[in-house]
Amino acid sequence: MSDHPMYALSEEHQAIREAVRAICDAKVAPFAAEVDEEARYPREAAEALRSADFHAPHVPEAYGGAGADALATVLVIEEIARADVSASLIPAVNKLGSLPLMIGGSEDLKKKYLGRLAAGEGFSYCLSEPDAGSDAANQKTRAVRDGDAWILNGTKRWISNAGESEFYTVLATTDPDARSKGISAFVVEKSDAGVSFGAPEKKLGIKGSPTREVYFDNVRIPGDRIIGEEGKGFEYAMQTLDHTRVTIAAQAVGVAQGALDYALGYAQERQQFGKAIADFQGLQFLLADMGMKVEAARQLTYAAAGRSERGDADLTFFGAAAKCFASDVAMEVTTNAVQVLGGYGYTRDYPVERMMRDAKITQIYEGTNQVQRIVMARQLLAGVQSTL
Numbered sequence: 096m097s098d099h100p101m102y103a104l105s106e107e108h109q110a111i112r113e114a115v116r117a118i119c120d121a122k123v124a125p126f127a128a129e130v131d132e133e134a135r136y137p138r139e140a141a142e143a144l145r146s147a148d149f150h151a152p153h154v155p156e157a158y159g160g161a162g163a164d165a166l167a168t169v170l171v172i173e174e175i176a177r178a179d180v181s182a183s184l185i186p187a188v189n190k191l192g193s194l195p196l197m198i199g200g201s202e203d204l205k206k207k208y209l210g211r212l213a214a215g216e217g218f219s220y221c222l223s224e225p226d227a228g229s230d231a232a233n234q235k236t237r238a239v240r241d242g243d244a245w246i247l248n249g250t251k252r253w254i255s256n257a258g259e260s261e262f263y264t265v266l267a268t269t270d271p272d273a274r275s276k277g278i279s280a281f282v283v284e285k286s287d288a289g290v291s292f293g294a295p296e297k298k299l300g301i302k303g304s305p306t307r308e309v310y311f312d313n314v315r316i317p318g319d320r321i322i323g324e325e326g327k328g329f330e331y332a333m334q335t336l337d338h339t340r341v342t343i344a345a346q347a348v349g350v351a352q353g354a355l356d357y358a359l360g361y362a363q364e365r366q367q368f369g370k371a372i373a374d375f376q377g378l379q380f381l382l383a384d385m386g387m388k389v390e391a392a393r394q395l396t397y398a399a400a401g402r403s404e405r406g407d408a409d410l411t412f413f414g415a416a417a418k419c420f421a422s423d424v425a426m427e428v429t430t431n432a433v434q435v436l437g438g439y440g441y442t443r444d445y446p447v448e449r450m451m452r453d454a455k456i457t458q459i460y461e462g463t464n465q466v467q468r469i470v471m472a473r474q475l476l477a478g479v480q481s482t483l
């Protein structure tokens with residue numbers, strides 16, 4: 096028999112959860128309402144996460160990072176999202192932005208940028224465009240070779256943490272006739288001449304994470320900033336999403352747990368008809384369903400994280416399934432948490448309405464849940480079997 100705990104978190108993973116939770120209790124949760132109300136970047140959280148090496152935990156130790164595995168990274172993101180989804184985008188976006196580089200980049204390029212990411216400079220991911228949403232291969236941003244350099248022109252839309260991040264993985268077409276096979280990936284720096292940003296979008300939720308357009312106006316970058324091979328960018332971008340959809344699932348589990356925790360406490364305090372509302376079976380059944388679904392979403396997410404770490408063949412299915420299921424659960428559970436609080440839940444005096452608004456994005460980004468279902472169906476019909 097192995098001494099590894101059977102189907103349970105290891106002591107190391109549990110310790111990571113406790114460490115992140117302590118930081119979130121002290122430095123993330125107390126500012127979450129203010130960050131949302133003022134739609135400002137969660138500076139306190141960013142600073143605390145950076146000091147504890149939780150801002151980009153996935154960066155390997157060889158590049159100066161914390162070297163967290165996929166499950167540990169999920170635990171970090173889940174715990175932050177439990178306190179404030181906006182702040183959880185810091186480690187999530189840093190992984191999303193840098194994973195194409197980790198997957199396809201040269202050793203020199205990885206050394207150049209991953210160390211700076213580990214030291215605290217952010218990394219965003221620029222795939223979406225005005226006409227390239229679900230149809231992500233419909234890239235209009237163009238990269239043209241000019242001697243030893245590349246020149247980029249185009250507009251990216253909906254870029255998370257744009258302006259805050261120093262580095263950007265930018266997908267651009269190098270051969271417009273070849274569609275997805277003509278797309279390449281590049282590292283662009285915020286300080287490169289010709290890079291600029293649109294006004295922050297006015298959003299329903301995750302108001303602490305700036306979402307902006309990014310413009311490239313004749314941005315000239317050195318030839319060695321291409322990630323891996325020309326024409327392989329779309330492949331790196333899609334492989335990245337297989338892994339990072341698991342981190343969106345983690346955000347969803349976290350916010351759902353945060354809402355459930357609050358609803359449980361409230362239901363035991365609030366009195367109606369001379370007793371706590373938690374004594375009414377009608378409400379108990381609601382709470383039971385919430386707890387059951389959060390736990391099912393968590394188990395699927397952790398199972399997907401294992402596949403991400405090992406690079407299993409069924410990761411594509413599991414990443415999509417975890418993201419889709421957990422985000423649908425997050426929407427349902429946060430909405431029901433508002434219901435548990437009645438009229439109070441509908442106000443900003445209580446955190447559950449923020450959680451409900453924040454949960455919605457997990458059904459939309461990194462591929463809408465319709466797209467996740469397309470991905471899952473393709474995998475099933477191709478006969479991909481579960482590795483368990």
Ligand SMILES: Cc1cc2nc3c(=O)[nH]c(=O)nc-3n(C[C@H](O)[C@H](O)[C@H](O)COP(=O)(O)OP(=O)(O)OC[C@H]3O[C@@H](n4cnc5c(N)ncnc54)[C@H](O)[C@@H]3O)c2cc1C
Nearest residue numbers: 220221222223228229253254255306459460461462463465
């Ligand atoms: C706050 C926020 C942050 C984001 N951050 C980033 C980021 O950092 N980097 C980045 O690159 N992108 C980012 N995105 C973009 C996000 O991934 C896209 O918004 C998403 O993929 C959907 O694209 P779209 O908005 O163009 O919707 P569309 O593709 O126009 O979809 C509209 C509707 O049509 C449905 N639909 C489309 N095609 C199909 C189909 N084939 N079958 C069934 N239904 C379909 C969709 O599910 C959706 O319901 C972000 C978006 C938001 C809102």
